[in-house]
Amino acid sequence: xxxxxxxxxxxxxxxxxxxxxxxxxxxxxxxxxxxxxxxxxxxxxxxxxxxxxxxxxxxxxxxxxxxxxxxxxxxxxxxxxxxxxxxxxxxxxxxxxxxxxxxxxxxxxxxxxxxxxxxxxxxxxxxxxxxxxxxxxxxxxxxxxxxxxxxxxxxxxxxxxxxxxxxxxxxxxxxxxxxxxxxxxxxxxxxxxxxxxxxxxxxxxxxxxxxxxxxxxxxxxxxxxxxxxxxxxxxxxxxxxxxxxxxxxxxxxxxxxxxxxxxxxxxxxxxxxxxxxxxxxxxxxxxxxxxxxxxxxxxxxxxxxxxxxxxxxxxxxxxxxxxxxx
Amino acid sequence: xxxxxxxxxxxxxxxxxxxxxxxxxxxxxxxxxxxxxxxxxxxxxxxxxxxxxxxxxxxxxxxxxxxxxxxxxxxxxxxxxxxxxxxxxxxxxxxxxxxxxxxxxxxxxxxxxxxxxxxxxxxxxxxxxxxxxxxxxxxxxxxxxxxxxxxxxxxxxxxxxxxxxxxxxxxxxxxxxxxxxxxxxxxxxxxxxxxxxxxxxxxxxxxxxxxxxxxxxxxxxxxxxxxxxxxxxxxxxxxxxxxxxxxxxxxxxxxxxxxxxxxxxxxxxxxxxxxxxxxxxxxxxxxxxxxxxxx
Numbered sequence: 001x002x003x004x005x006x007x008x009x010x011x012x013x014x015x016x017x018x019x020x021x022x023x024x025x026x027x028x029x030x031x032x033x034x035x036x037x038x039x040x041x042x043x044x045x046x047x048x049x050x051x052x053x054x055x056x057x058x059x060x061x062x063x064x065x066x067x068x069x070x071x072x073x074x075x076x077x078x079x080x081x082x083x084x085x086x087x088x089x090x091x092x093x094x095x096x097x098x099x100x101x102x103x104x105x106x107x108x109x110x111x112x113x114x115x116x117x118x119x120x121x122x123x124x125x126x127x128x129x130x131x132x133x134x135x136x137x138x139x140x141x142x143x144x145x146x147x148x149x150x151x152x153x154x155x156x157x158x159x160x161x162x163x164x165x166x167x168x169x170x171x172x173x174x175x176x177x178x179x180x181x182x183x184x185x186x187x188x189x190x191x192x193x194x195x196x197x198x199x200x201x202x203x204x205x206x207x208x209x210x211x212x213x214x215x216x217x218x219x220x221x222x223x224x225x226x227x228x229x230x231x232x233x234x235x236x237x238x239x240x241x242x243x244x245x246x247x248x249x250x251x252x253x254x255x256x257x258x259x260x261x262x263x264x265x266x267x268x269x270x271x272x273x274x275x276x277x278x279x280x281x282x283x284x285x286x287x288x289x290x291x292x293x294x295x296x297x298x299x300x301x302x303x304x305x306x307x308x309x310x311x312x313x314x315x316x317x318x319x320x321x322x323x324x325x326x
Numbered sequence: 327x328x329x330x331x332x333x334x335x336x337x338x339x340x341x342x343x344x345x346x347x348x349x350x351x352x353x354x355x356x357x358x359x360x361x362x363x364x365x366x367x368x369x370x371x372x373x374x375x376x377x378x379x380x381x382x383x384x385x386x387x388x389x390x391x392x393x394x395x396x397x398x399x400x401x402x403x404x405x406x407x408x409x410x411x412x413x414x415x416x417x418x419x420x421x422x423x424x425x426x427x428x429x430x431x432x433x434x435x436x437x438x439x440x441x442x443x444x445x446x447x448x449x450x451x452x453x454x455x456x457x458x459x460x461x462x463x464x465x466x467x468x469x470x471x472x473x474x475x476x477x478x479x480x481x482x483x484x485x486x487x488x489x490x491x492x493x494x495x496x497x498x499x500x501x502x503x504x505x506x507x508x509x510x511x512x513x514x515x516x517x518x519x520x521x522x523x524x525x526x527x528x529x530x531x532x533x534x535x536x537x538x539x540x541x542x543x544x545x546x547x548x549x550x551x552x553x554x555x556x557x558x559x560x561x562x563x564x565x566x567x568x569x570x571x572x573x574x575x576x577x578x579x580x581x582x583x584x585x586x587x588x589x590x591x592x593x594x595x596x597x598x599x600x601x602x603x604x605x606x607x608x609x610x611x612x613x614x615x616x617x618x619x620x621x
Contacts, residue, residue, distance in 0.1 A: 063405035087386070087419065087466070089401065108466030116461050128450065130469035130498075131386060132423040139420050151427045152473035155512030157496040158450065158465060166513055177513040205387040205410050207419045260399070262407040267399050276401065320395065320407040323416065 007166040007175055012127040013103075014163025014180045015054050015082065017146050022183045025217050030244055034229075036196040037249045041072045041222065041298055044248035048218040049078050053185035056084035056138070056216065058209040061091040062259040062272055064202075066188035068252045068298040069222050073188075074098040075292050084184060085109045086134035087207050090279045096124055097284030098292075105182075107131035113282035128158035133179055135208040140181035141215030147178045187216035190255045191240065192264070192324070194223040198246025199232045199239050203324040204262040213241045222252040224264055235326050252298055254311060263324020266317035268310070327351055328377035332574030337607070340526035340593030341365065342579055343543065346571040347524050348435065348479060349373035356432040358383040359422070359471050363403035364589055365481050366435035371396075371583050372575060384431070385409070386467035388417025397585045419467075426474035433521070434471035434478040440493045441482055443537045443557055445500025445520030447472055448493035455495050465497040472498035473514050477521035484527035484546075489555035501535035508535075526593060527551050529568060533560050541566035545596050545604040570596070570604060 039047070049055065055073070059065040070091055073081075078100050085092040086107030095101040097114040104126045109115075118124040129137070133153050140148035153159055154166060154177040162179070169176040189209050194200040200221050202209055213219050221241065226249075232239060254261075258271035278287035295301040302311065328350040345368045352358065352373025360366045362385045370383045371394070382391045387404040393412040403409050410416060417425075425431065439462060440448040449468055453459030472478050478500075482488050500520045502508040510516055523530040528551045529541035538560035542548055544567050552558070571579075584590050595607040 059405050062401050106464040108464045110463055111461045119461065128464065130465040131467050132419060132470035135419045136423065151513065151515050152423075152470040154473070154514050155496065155499045155502045155509060156465070156469060157455065158469065161455075175511055175513045204407070205389050205405055205416045205418065207387060207405075209418070211420060260402055260406050262405070262410070267402055267406075269399055272399075272401055318407065320411055322412075324407070 004170060005168050007168060008159070009165040010159050010162040012162045014127070015182060015184070017180045018183070019144055019146050019181065022141070022217070023144065029217070032244050034197045034243065037198050037246060038196050038226070039248050039250060041069060041250045041252060044220045044250050045069065045072045045076055048220055048247055049073055049076070049186050051079040052081070054082040054084065055186045055188070056184045056212050057091060057188045058190070058212050059207055060088045060259070061094065061275070062089050062267065064190060064204070064206070064256050064261055065091065065259055066190040066220070066222050066255065067257055067259055068255040069188040069190070069220060069250070070094065071292045071298065071301070074100055074288060084134055084182065086129070086131045090275050093279040093284055094288065098288055103127070105129055105134060107134040110276065110279045112279040112284075114279070114284045127163070128161040129153070130158065133164075134182070135211065137179050137182035138208045138211040138215050140179070141183040142211040146181050148181065149176045149178050151177070153177050153179070182215060184212070184216045186218045186220065187212040188220050188222070189213060189241070190222045190252070192223070192261070193225045193227045194221055194249050195227055195229045195232050195243070196249060197229065197243040198241070198249050199229065199243045200241040200246065201238050202240040210240055213245045219246045220248045220250065221246050222250040222255040224253055224255065224261060226251050238326055254302055255298065257302070257306065260318075263321055264318055265311070265314040268306070268314055330569045330572045330575065331376050332572030335571050335573050335576050336598040337595060338571045338576055339590060339595045341590045342576060342593070343571055343596065344481060344524055344526040344593075345369045345372060345579065345590070346575045347529060347568060348481060349575065350377060351479065351522065352378040352381045354378040354380045356381055357430060358433050358435060359426060359431040359475055360385060360435045361437060361467065361471070362386060362409070363398070364437060366437060367403060368579065368583050368589050369435060369481070372578055375578050376575060384422050384425070386419055386422060388415070388419060388422045389413045390415040390417065396582060400588070423470055423474075426470060429476070429515070431475040432477065434475035436468050436471055436478060436480055436498070438480055438482050440488055440490050441480055441523055442490055442493045442500070443559065444502060444504040444535060445478070445480065445523065445532065445537065446493045446496045446502065447480065447498040447500060448495050450495040450497040452494055459494070469498040472500070474518065476518055478519065479521060480523045482523065482525055484525035484551060484554045486554050486556050489557065491557040501532070504535050506535070527554070529566070530559060536560055538562055539565065541568045543568045544570060545606060
C-alpha cells in the first residue's frame with residue numbers, strides 16, 4: 001500500500017474538520033419543513049450565537065454586510081468568538097475592540113492599534129490565510145468535504161501559520177496545496193429580499209454567501225424586505241439561499257448601514273470615515289459606545305442617531321437600479 | 327508598451343506618473359485582475375480609456391468587465407453599484423477565484439509594502455513576525471492574484487525600506503527563493519509569476535526570475551534609484567528613459583478617474599524646468615505611507 005506524502009504543513013490551529021459531524025448536525029437541526037423563522041435581531045443573536053462560536057459574516061460592515069447583526073453581537077457581549085476575517089475592513093477590529101473575539105482567521109482587515117494591542121497581549125490569536133483561500137475553505141464546507149485542493153497560497157509565509165498542507169497530488173503527481181474545510185458555527189448574512197421561511201435573494205456581487213449559508217451550523221439572515229413566498233415561486237432562479245439552511249430571518253431595513261446596499265441605498269460617507277478612522281486611530285471603544293451601546297436596537301439607532309432625512313438622502317444617492325430588482 | 331497619447335505635461339506628481347506608466351502597459355483583449363481601488367484600479371481605468379479599450383478587468387468580488395460610474399464613494403470599490411455598473415457578469419469571490427484558477431486571468435496589478443529581488447510580496451507584517459513587528463492587513467486578494475494570473479505587475483514606491491533583500495513576510499508569492507521551478511514545487515500553476523515592478527522612479531523586469539532595472543524616470547538618475555534599494559538589482563544593458571505623463575492622461579486622471587485626489591494626492595510634485603528637463607518641486611507633499619490606499 002502506498003502512503004500519501006505530506007511535503008509541508010502549516011502549524012496554525014484550524015477549526016476541527018468533521019464532515020460527518022456536520023452532516024449529523026444538519027440531519028438533527030435543519031428543519032426541512034416550511035416554518036416561519038421571523039424574529040428580532042435580539043432574539044436571533046441570543047438564540048443562535050453562543051460564546052466560543054466560530055462566526056463568519058458575508059461581505060463586511062461597510063459593503064452590503066450584516067452590519068446591524070454585528071452590532072447586536074457586540075451589544076450582547078458575546079465572548080471568545082473565532083472570526084473568519086476575510087474581506088473585512090473594520091468588522092474584525094470592532095469585534096476585537098468589543099472583547100468579543102479571541103481568534104482570527106485573516107484574509108484581509110484593517111488592524112489598527114486596538115487589534116495590534118490585543119494580539120501583542122495574547123488576548124487574540126491570528127492565523128493567516130487569504131480572502132480567496134477563506135472562501136475556498138467555505139466552499140469545501142458547503143460541499144460536505146473535509147478539505148479542498150487550491151492552486152494559490154503555496155510557498156507563502158501565511159501557509160506556515162495556517163492549517164494548509166502541501167501534498168503530492170495522487171492523480172497528476174505534482175505538488176498541490178490543500179486547505180481544511182470550514183463549517184462555521186454561525187453565518188450572518190444580509191440580503192435584499194427574503195420570505196419568512198428564509199428563501200433569500202441577493203442582487204449584485206458578493207463574496208461567498210451561498211457557500212457560507214450551506215456550510216454553517218446556524219444561519220441568521222437579515223433582510224431589507226420581506227416578500228411573499230408566491231413571489232419566490234414565480235422566479236425561483238433568483239433564490240440565492242434556500243430556506244432549509246436558514247435558522248432565523250430578521251427584518252432589518254438599512255441592515256447594512258453604514259455600508260451600501262446595492263440598488264437600495266448608498267453608504268453613509270461621514271460614518272464610513274468615522275469608523276475607519278476609529279479603527280486606524282484606536283477609538284473603537286468610543287465608536288461602539290456611540291453607535292452600539294447607547295441604543296438598544298437597530299431601529300432605535302436609525303431613529304435616534306441617523307434620522308429619517310439622512311436615510312432618505314442615502315436612498316436618493318442609490319441611483320443605479322439595473323440588476324437590483326427581479 | 328503603448329506610446330503615450332498627447333502633449334507632455336509641464337507638471338505632475340509622482341503617483342500620477344507611476345499610474346500612467348502602468349496604464350501604458352495595458353493591452354487590448356487581455357484580462358486584468360486588479361486590487362479594488364487605489365493605483366492599480368486607476369491604472370487599468372486609464373489604460374482602458376486611452377490605450378486599450380477592449381481590455382477587461384475583474385475585481386475580487388466577482389465583477390467581470392464593468393463600466394464603472396465614477397467617482398466611487400470611499401472604500402466602495404467593491405460590492406457597490408457604481409463599481410460593478412454595466413458588468414458582463416456578477417459573480418462572487420469563489421467564482422472569480424475559480425476563473426483565475428483555470429487560467430482566464432492574464433495579468434494581475436497589485437500594490438505592496440515590500441518587494442524583494444524575486445518579486446515576493448509583503449502586505450502582512452514589517453519586522454519579525456514572531457517577535458517585534460508592525461502588523462498590516464494581510465494578503466486580501468493579492469495572494470490569489472499573484473498565484474493565479476499569468477503575469478503580475480507590482481506597484482510600489484522607490485524606497486530603501488520597500489526594496490529589501492528578503493521580504494519580512496511572504497504574503498503573496500513571487501518567484502519565492504528564485505530557483506527554477508520553485509513556484510511549481512509549492513503547488514502554484516506552471517508558467518505564472520511576476521512580470522514588472524513599477525515605481526514612480528523606475529520600471530523593473532525580470533531576468534531568470536531576478537529583478538532587473540529596465541527603465542528610469544527623467545527626473546532621477548540610475549544612481550538615485552539604486553540608492554533607494556537595499557539590494558543591487560540586475561541592470562539591463564540599455565536603460566530606457568521613461569516617458570512622463572501627457573496632458574491627455576492627466577486630464578482623465580484628474581477630472582474623471584480620481585476626481586477627489588484620493589489616489590494621486592500622495593506623491594512629490596515634478597515640474598518641467600526652463601531647459602526642458604524635469605525636477606522635483608520643493609516642498610512636495612508626502613502622504614502617510616501607513617494609511618491604506620489600496621489592497
